[in-house]
Amino acid sequence: MAWSFDKTGEVILWGAVSGGVALLLKGLGFSFCSWIFIGCWFLSAATALQLSCIKVPAAGKAVVVTGCDHGIGHALALHLHQQGFRVFAGCLNDAGEGAARLREQHSERLIVLPMDVTKQEQLNAAVQEVKLQLPEREVLWGLVNNAAIMSRGYVEWVPLHTYRKIIDVNVLGMLAATKAFLPLIRRARGRVVNMSSVSGVIGTGILSPYTISKYAVEGLSDCLRLDRHSPSFASRSASTTFSL
Template identity: 90%
Template sequence: MGWNFDKTGEVILWGGVSGGVALLLQGLGFSFCSWVFIGCWLLSAAAALQLSCIKVSAAGKAVVVTGCDHGIGHALALHLHQQGFRVFAGCLNDAGEGAARLREQHSDRLIVLPMDVTKQEQLIAAVQEVKLQLPEGEVLWGLVNNAAIMARGYVEWVPLQTYKKIIDVNVLGVLAATKAFLPLIRRARGRVVNMSSVSGVIGTGIMSPYTITKYAVEGLSDCLRQEMRQWGVAVCAVEPSNFNAATQLVTAEGVENQALEMWASMPEVVRSDYGKHHFDRIMRLQRESAQGGEKDLTPVLDALTEALTQRFPRARYRVVDTYYFLKVAAAIHLPEWMFDLLYLPQQTFLSMTSRACNPS
């Protein structure tokens, strides 16, 4: 994996620590503090970066990946197979096009499994199949919880049933898959890698159905990481920014279908207060944004691979560009009123403009 903002943050961190050491020595009367600062920073940063380069071998290791029908899961299954792992690719539709493309590899190290993470019987069957397919001497090293779905809309617009459906896949599905495979991973002292998002760090208006599930995944990752430390199991969260152009998690057709469902199920008082013009404008913007985001999945695949193969993995891998790096930093470190002042004016302007055209 090349240089990224995770590594930049680590270098900055050790620069701060080195600066603190230098200031402490200066307070004690030493006169060579600038050299101490430079030396400590270079040595500590170099050591941290060198440790991140130590890898574990893929030989004799298997990985389960959920949500391999398309997008990140599909690409990751192929990528990990190329890296030498035995891959169990869980597909919602094991007779679909995505599963067929995986089977075209004609490899005994790439096994497609029917896996709806909301169905306990399928998870139990998948665990049994993994045990059956693992050769003698191989272990289930990793689980990548990738399966997820998305919906968008204001809290007052989205039907409660939609929230339940998304939570069922994005939260309870992650939890169910983890509980199913964890005994095998625990005995291998392996890895659990949860696909989160910058939406698990930054709450964004109109994305609450998806965002609340990613906040839950972040919390689950933290809790499980602490519980699994005694077993030698690492738990990592990978937090990509917007890669929708590559994953098609959101499509214009999907947004249109959700818009029709929301408007039809919306209470009359909500329809009246927001107005049809405002609703249509917001949903049009959502349809237009469905083609946005990064098209190259390589940074996400690299982060997921590092989470599985680094000898000393990070708790979080943030796959972001400069905009999202600064936005996440602002969300974490600035007061909420300041973050809103910096990042909400455009959203507020769009909302006010659409409402002004139809002040019902």
């Protein structure tokens, strides 16, 4: 089991919950609260860690990943392919070096798609291509919104057009991709993973354009989770690592 920041958070969270339960029982006059605390923490943390290690069967499932030209998106597309998923890798430049490396896998389960998330016509074409390429018994089970760009600078320094460009890709592009593929995801009771950042939780002045966009990503993910009209799929934002 690979350890991650998320798992550390789970252990700390359940430790805090167990401590609260122990204090409540102590206030009610129960003895052996220290042992209750240790036992609750161990059982709850162990259960949470065990659940986090459950692997999703890849058979019959396809995943769309945006921003696969390089970096995390590129590595994730290869990893999911190795795990047995059918992967539709969206690349900004489908004739570029990153797309070429993906095609070198020579696999019918790894399909490169031209995908600029700021262009609705490309997203529409990608949806149609996914429908065309999916075998009869396969479903589009996942969408990983990874495409993003970064710009540095304090609020006073950065021109407004830079903010617009960052938000256009990191927020509106993510929203557009989600809305485009959501009908297929919902049909499969699938998952949407929005790649966020610690900058979406803790503000960083020198990264103001990126920070603002990632706070919006966190809000978008919350809205998807809470949407009353979307009960048949799950949405999650990922600021560090995750597994499907």
